[in-house]
Amino acid sequence: MHKVNFKIILSFLLILASNFIFSQKKFTVVLDAGHGGSDHGANRTYSDIGRVTEKEITLAITLKVGAMLEKNKDFKVIYTRKIDEYPSLSDRTNLANRSKADLFVSIHCNSAVRNTAYGTETYVQGPDQNDTNLEVAKRENDVIFLDEKDKQTFGSYDASSPESLIALKLQQSKYLEASMLLGGLVENNFVNKDKRSSRGVFQKNLHVLRMNAMPSVLIETGFINHPEESHYLASEKGQDEISQSIYDAIIDYKKAIDRKAGVSALTKKPEPEKPAEVALKNDFRILLLSSPTKYNDGDPALKGLNYILPIKENGQYKYYYGVTNMASVRDINIKTAKDAGFRNAYAVGFMPNQKLSTGYYTLEVHTGDKLNGNSLVMQALKDVERNKENGVFYYTYGKVYTLEDAVKLQKEVEAKGIKNSIIQKVFR
Known part of the structure; x- marks a missing residue:
């Protein structure tokens, strides 16, 4: 009998195992801390805690969510920013698209004319449903004018143009269901786990979502000009609870997507291959x-x-x-x-x-x-x-x-x- 070289077999098995591990595509999540750098976002000054700025709160929450996701071997996390800087809107969406991300989560704080408004909101890309949330769209879209690259990238988009509207409808229909699923999970966690008030999930035409080729949400974590809510947003306790709720929603979202993909793979019949379209003479x-x-x-x-x-x-x-x-x-x-x-x-x-x-x-x-x-x-x-x-x-x-x-x-x-x-x- 020939002697078996166990070292060779072990090496071969290790190679197979490593190839299998690296062949498994990780679920890529792009976390976008809203605003940053010269763009402070919403901000208010209070006598007891000083100035509260949206760019600082969103970065703190984003880093907390990312740290939790990075501990999970199934996830790959990409940040649009990890420091106080301003990536242009096109830089944020280009990063997500180049990375072929599975999910884009943009984290923001809300603001209103009156300081009585409070609660969380989550937005997905879609046509404006009504005018009640118009100020949100205006405020989040206004930063488009901060960067020349954004002016070039988005300059050709015209909300009144039929072509732009049709392109928008085609894109949103592809990712709307998945985006709405994640938005609902986020808002449910805010209510059920954090005992906060949710204002709902809305469709809104927002620049930072529109150019993404993946399910995307923009989360308004609370109103920075509401005295009580701003203190919660600026606190370690508040940021921990918010980040935990967002993390849990992402985990539950992936489970739901995996279940759906598993069922589809078992039940879906292969479609007959369509013949390639032939160009016409005229x-x-x-x-x-x-x-x-x-x-x-x-x-x-x-x-x-x-x-x-x-x-x-x-x-x-x-x-x-x-x-x-x-x-x-x-x-x-x-x-x-x-x-x-x-x-x-x-x-x-x-x-x-x-x-x-x-x-x-x-x-x-x-x-x-x-x-x-x-x-x-x-x-x-x-x-x-x-x-x-x-x-x-x-x-x-x-x-x-x-x-x-x-x-x-x-x-x-x-x-x-x-x-x-x-x-x-x-x-x-």
Whole structure:
């Protein structure tokens, strides 16, 4: 018989065990202590305890929650800040997204005009349900203006834009149920364990939640301008109880998610693999309206939609929304247009790079008064043509034969500072 080398076997088993351990993904929680650095958040000064600031309380509670989670081998904890500094809102959400976190918990203190308001609140990302919590949204969103990076990141978001609203609805529907679960667990713990008053769980459009690709909550741990509650928030006892309640809620949340995942794995039938979508031969744009009136970007008549291409044809301005050669995206664009208020919108097919056989495209670069030689249009562009109809001057530039070339020409003109030009189809 061959002798067995137990050292080799033991080493092999240790390697297998270590691989198994490291293959188990830890449940990643991003803890966000609200405000920080130059942004003090809500604050009040009391004669007996001095100045109480939101940024100090949120950091203390966050570190306590994190310390408890770090003792649990199933969790990985990431902090947006561990000291008195101000990470931008985009830094906070980018950190969570890059880390592929399973949960984002932002901890804050509340404040109100009157010092009689008290109790806890938890917010999840969603459309505003009513105006009663508007001040919370304003106050938490106001810090967006503290950082240039935030202005760039969130500058394109427009709460009144149909595209932004639809994107928001798609995102919130993905994580809303899980976020509401955690929010309910947190508020229940505040009431049942800490004997505090809960004002409820609400949906609110908050910047620090909106950009997260994971279930997220923002916890208002109490009102800092309420004399009794602020003393509780600033006390070691209060911070210990609050952090314990948040920790317990996270633990119970993970258990619930694990149970749901286990049941789904056992009962879920594998879905048949869908064939990959094939691109269509035509590009499709959604015709919103046709009008003799020229509308510039941002005009109320366009109902907040972006990515609009106006094309002038036979004296009418036709306004097209979006462009795609995928049927699924085309159908989404039609729905977006109709949701925005263009009930008669429909898709129009354009053959890519098709040359006009009976005419050409040009750019209408100015409409209105007569331009002098020192104007931007006349200085920046050569060979501009001028026409006058019914007392109105029309200045056009260029001649190309495909829509793609017309769009390219339009971008070149925009680069020279000439905005709101219109592609015009001219028939011979």
